[in-house]
Amino acid sequence: MSGRPRQNGPAQAKALQFKLVLLGESAVGKSSLVLRFVKGQFHEYQETTIGAAFLTQTVTVDGVTVKFEIWDTAGQERYHSLAPMYYRGAQAAIIVYDITNRDTFERAKSWVKELDRQARKDIVIALAGNKFDLSNKRMVEVEEGSAYAQEHNLIFMETSAKTGDNVSNVFVEIAKMLPKVEPKPNNNGQTVRIDDNQEAQNGGGPGCCSKN
Amino acid sequence: MAPHGHDLVTGCFGVVPLHVAQHPHNCISNNGLPITHNSVRLIGRYADLSALSHPNICKYLDVIRGKGELVAVVQEYHDISLQQLISKRPPSNLPATSTKQIVFDITSGLHYLHSRGIVNRSVTLQNVLIERNTGTAKLSNFGFFYLTMGGKAVDFFVGDMALSAPEVLVSKISSTKCDIWSLAVVLLCLMNKGHLVNESSTFAGIIKILFGGQLSVREKCSQLSVQLQDQFVEFLEKSLVIKPSKRATAEQLLKLDIFSECKPGNHQDELYPFALSKAHLVTANDILDESELEEPLSRACTLVELYELWRMAGGDVLAELEKFGLVRGSIPICDLPLVVLPSGEIYKEHRDNILGQSQTLYPISPSLIVKRLAHVEPEVYFPLTLTKCKLAEGMQDMAQLPTVIKERNIEYQLHRIKLFTALLHGYPASIDLIRNEAMLDVPPLLRRYVWSALLEVKGDIDDYYNKIDKTQSLGAIDRQIDVDIPRCHQYNHFLSSPTGHEKLRRILKAWVIDHPDLTYWQGLDSLAAPFLVLHSGNEALAYASLKTFVRKYVNNFFLNDNSHVMTEYLWVFCQLVMFHDPELALHLQDMGFIPELYAIPWFLTMFTHVFPLQKIFYLWDTMLLGNSSFPMFLGAAVLIQVRETLLSYEFNECILLFSDMPDVDIDRVIKDAMRMYQITPMTLTYRKHSYHQQENELLPPKPPEGGAKYSYTFSKTFLSEHVASFPDTAELKEDSCGRIFIQDLAKLLRYQESVEKRGGTASSTIVVVDIRSQDVFDVGHLPDSLNVPISQDLVTPDGQPTSPQVHTLLRHRRKRDSLTVVVGPNEGATRKFCKMLMGLHFLHVARVHGGTSALSQAGMLCATS
Numbered sequence A: 001m002s003g004r005p006r007q008n009g010p011a012q013a014k015a016l017q018f019k020l021v022l023l024g025e026s027a028v029g030k031s032s033l034v035l036r037f038v039k040g041q042f043h044e045y046q047e048t049t050i051g052a053a054f055l056t057q058t059v060t061v062d063g064v065t066v067k068f069e070i071w072d073t074a075g076q077e078r079y080h081s082l083a084p085m086y087y088r089g090a091q092a093a094i095i096v097y098d099i100t101n102r103d104t105f106e107r108a109k110s111w112v113k114e115l116d117r118q119a120r121k122d123i124v125i126a127l128a129g130n131k132f133d134l135s136n137k138r139m140v141e142v143e144e145g146s147a148y149a150q151e152h153n154l155i156f157m158e159t160s161a162k163t164g165d166n167v168s169n170v171f172v173e174i175a176k177m178l179p180k181v182e183p184k185p186n187n188n189g190q191t192v193r194i195d196d197n198q199e200a201q202n203g204g205g206p207g208c209c210s211k212n
Numbered sequence B: 001m002a003p004h005g006h007d008l009v010t011g012c013f014g015v016v017p018l019h020v021a022q023h024p025h026n027c028i029s030n031n032g033l034p035i036t037h038n039s040v041r042l043i044g045r046y047a048d049l050s051a052l053s054h055p056n057i058c059k060y061l062d063v064i065r066g067k068g069e070l071v072a073v074v075q076e077y078h079d080i081s082l083q084q085l086i087s088k089r090p091p092s093n094l095p096a097t098s099t100k101q102i103v104f105d106i107t108s109g110l111h112y113l114h115s116r117g118i119v120n121r122s123v124t125l126q127n128v129l130i131e132r133n134t135g136t137a138k139l140s141n142f143g144f145f146y147l148t149m150g151g152k153a154v155d156f157f158v159g160d161m162a163l164s165a166p167e168v169l170v171s172k173i174s175s176t177k178c179d180i181w182s183l184a185v186v187l188l189c190l191m192n193k194g195h196l197v198n199e200s201s202t203f204a205g206i207i208k209i210l211f212g213g214q215l216s217v218r219e220k221c222s223q224l225s226v227q228l229q230d231q232f233v234e235f236l237e238k239s240l241v242i243k244p245s246k247r248a249t250a251e252q253l254l255k256l257d258i259f260s261e262c263k264p265g266n267h268q269d270e271l272y273p274f275a276l277s278k279a280h281l282v283t284a285n286d287i288l289d290e291s292e293l294e295e296p297l298s299r300a301c302t303l304v305e306l307y308e309l310w311r312m313a314g315g316d317v318l319a320e321l322e323k324f325g326l327v328r329g330s331i332p333i334c335d336l337p338l339v340v341l342p343s344g345e346i347y348k349e350h351r352d353n354i355l356g357q358s359q360t361l362y363p364i365s366p367s368l369i370v371k372r373l374a375h376v377e378p379e380v381y382f383p384l385t386l387t388k389c390k391l392a393e394g395m396q397d398m399a400q401l402p403t404v405i406k407e408r409n410i411e412y413q414l415h416r417i418k419l420f421t422a423l424l425h426g427y428p429a430s431i432d433l434i435r436n437e438a439m440l441d442v443p444p445l446l447r448r449y450v451w452s453a454l455l456e457v458k459g460d461i462d463d464y465y466n467k468i469d470k471t472q473s474l475g476a477i478d479r480q481i482d483v484d485i486p487r488c489h490q491y492n493h494f495l496s497s498p499t500g501h502e503k504l505r506r507i508l509k510a511w512v513i514d515h516p517d518l519t520y521w522q523g524l525d526s527l528a529a530p531f532l533v534l535h536s537g538n539e540a541l542a543y544a545s546l547k548t549f550v551r552k553y554v555n556n557f558f559l560n561d562n563s564h565v566m567t568e569y570l571w572v573f574c575q576l577v578m579f580h581d582p583e584l585a586l587h588l589q590d591m592g593f594i595p596e597l598y599a600i601p602w603f604l605t606m607f608t609h610v611f612p613l614q615k616i617f618y619l620w621d622t623m624l625l626g627n628s629s630f631p632m633f634l635g636a637a638v639l640i641q642v643r644e645t646l647l648s649y650e651f652n653e654c655i656l657l658f659s660d661m662p663d664v665d666i667d668r669v670i671k672d673a674m675r676m677y678q679i680t681p682m683t684l685t686y687r688k689h690s691y692h693q694q695e696n697e698l699l700p701p702k703p704p705e706g707g708a709k710y711s712y713t714f715s716k717t718f719l720s721e722h723v724a725s726f727p728d729t730a731e732l733k734e735d736s737c738g739r740i741f742i743q744d745l746a747k748l749l750r751y752q753e754s755v756e757k758r759g760g761t762a763s764s765t766i767v768v769v770d771i772r773s774q775d776v777f778d779v780g781h782l783p784d785s786l787n788v789p790i791s792q793d794l795v796t797p798d799g800q801p802t803s804p805q806v807h808t809l810l811r812h813r814r815k816r817d818s819l820t821v822v823v824g825p826n827e828g829a830t831r832k833f834c835k836m837l838m839g840l841h842f843l844h845v846a847r848v849h850g851g852t853s854a855l856s857q858a859g860m861l862c863a864t865s
């Protein structure tokens, strides 16, 4: 059942809406980053995310209000098959890794590759090295993260959901990069269509981001 | 069912307040998480103590965390200690007991503890209590050394130095052997009718003699002026030994000749029906002996039950401590730190150091419940379950009240506990009775056993669990489990303790290893949590329950690739909502608010990821009575409870609403789900990928009772072909309402007919709508079906029904008690017609899988007469 587009259009406030998705290995702090950004909170025992969670938050850049519709996804590899449902059509993505854990950095890289292949061509991607507050236990150097980001044209930042360092900055930087013109009333802002899920998994053709 | 003799006047349980050591503020552990409070660690370790049960140890009943790292440990209490027994004026009315029997009792208790790896370290005269009417000696306070992680969690010495073994005092080594030493010294004290003395009577002086390596037992005794009884010489020679390795074990001591005539204590087994080889069937006549019933409450309730009732009646352990002046609220200003270093370290003045720094047991009087239960009929304690379970008068009304009220009524709870206890003793034979009773409610005290019974846990579960090698490495799965566990229901003290973490890890690993075809998905941790919390002291039973639960309700969700299972499940869920609330379902569908976006955590974790444990207990109490589709009804009931909100919301708001589960009324969810479950045709929720093929539901109805209008028999091949031709989810998604199987329709029709024959009215009216053209219809159709040809409009332009059949059909549109079943000649026509009905928000519509051709093959069509 594909849904019809929602009326997020001009009738409402003039906030621009963008769909943003968080990706990354589990326990790197995706949910914590969102929680910090949206509610200013941090929970030490943040519950795992099953499937995905949805939140919204607005930021103002250069006098323009940007509303993020944030999809926070489950990190476990097994939930991978659900991911395209969330990143398809997304205008922005934050790929998160944990600076104290090398494997999560490798996983982040594979997300970058996947988005390159499968997401919108104009998607704005930020790479966030989280848990900056634990930098005495770091396993991934800043230089390494930033070099990789530069090479792939990503926004890069080390963040801490715990202390709040750089958290809203990531979102603000993304907002700056997003087109400030009213998105055309096509289906881009539309959320999810489960039925193209299958194609995407099977490595479906390019340009599967906007259908209809 | 041996009567227990708790003395109600002086109390039968007591509490020990413990102040555990506090960590410096803001301490962070290695993984970046705050260090676990010692009080929480204790609560975790308590789980193993709670499971202990032996005639010569005092039962642990509860552990409660108070303010400021206070931990209150509730345990069995008797008002006479060994200390008092040997004092100058021992209490009267005690059965005569010999020193020999007492030593035997203590040794037996120690043997039991040691066999479970527990070092007591507190064997003292005060910590041996005497049960009044049997004279049995019981170890009390035996768990503190274990609880406090070998004394690490408290700032004081656990035990009594005067009775401590040399290795404890010299090198701080404590093994089970140190208890044997203390036992020997206790024996010396017993023979001495009091404390040990020598000329100087100093601690050092006594220790020097006791530790004297060259001295024989006899010499030590004479220097301490102990009147050594000859019968104990051998015992002491084996136990009062300096070298721990040379000291005897409790087991060896028990085998000494001196104990040959001693009787082991009479043990009332803790209820544990899953390992019982034979049911304990007791009839009231066996037990009802007038003299025993003078104090029915104390005699017929176990201590565990008594404590539970006391708590339900509002008993509050911390408040009791306050009565003793033991919990002093400190003035906030006194809590301000004295010094704060730039590094963040905080120095505070130590608060009252004496409170909670010993192991004093304060009695709690259960008078609260004794008065209330004074008038309870004795029969209540020994319910007759063999014939028929019947609630006593006055309790029947009670049974209908909301759970919260029932759980505060201790008379009612007493009834329920006693009844379920009796039923559980008869498990598995009594499973049907248990099921029946559980429909009313489940007493919280027995929930864990009732659940295991409802899940039909059987067999040698301990052996099964122990045989799984849980140390095996699982690579990536291990890492996943490790990051998930510290985030799983951490508001629960037990689950947030290191012990809780370890146990959860073991259970999860065991499950993964035990199911090679399935794997660990995030969410299995939440699913295991309720079982682990209920069976915190019994990992094997927690595991067995989890295993059967997963198999029944969520089995294939844990396949490596579960997408087809999930897609099917969620689609059937959609159809269920459509069946019961088409308006809501269509609204959600139109918005693209599909269950994939919000309901995966609901079903994958059976709601454990979205509701707190307390709600899960009630939810599952009912869910466990239903089949594997029942959870869908719960999900539908949640949606329907917030339907007005959802109907007024747009996509984003809907998604946000379920990002944090709204505060739904669980009692109502359960009621609504039950109601829907009862009026939904079984096969509407049929899933190809459910583990159980729901065989009962797919069976043909019983042979007819002679001459009935709707009595059909189906051949097995027909039925299996009928089921096999059920389309895949992808194709089903073209349907706009759910499908039922033909035998389900036959069953429903027959049921309706039989009810009507008996002069009653069936709970729902079945309207079968045949959408073929009239001439085909006339050739053969199901008796009493409505003919509403697809080709014909339902209403005239001015809104009038186009035929009497349409008129009848439309009457059932919003009827809560109607079931409309569509049969059509082909997919296209049937889909079109169903879609039209759904557009009109017809309640309770289903189509028959296979349509009219299936009816015809099954011989269900008759010509118009």
Ligand SMILES: Nc1nc2c(ncn2[C@@H]2O[C@H](COP(=O)(O)OP(=O)(O)O)[C@@H](O)[C@H]2O)c(=O)[nH]1
Pocket (backbone or CB within 6 Å): A024, A025, A026, A027, A028, A029, A030, A031, A032, A033, A043, A044, A045, A046, A047, A048, A049, A075, A130, A131, A132, A133, A134, A159, A160, A161, A162, A163, B032, B487
């Ligand atoms: N020290 C530290 N811990 C963090 C930070 N962000 C998240 N965490 C912790 O890491 C764990 C996993 O966080 P979560 O947000 O659930 O990760 P997700 O699985 O990626 O969504 C939780 O225990 C968090 O408290 C951070 O910036 N610093």
Ligand SMILES: [Mg+2]
Pocket (backbone or CB within 6 Å): A027, A030, A031, A032, A047, A048, A049, A072, A073, A074, A075
């Ligand atoms: Mg998360």
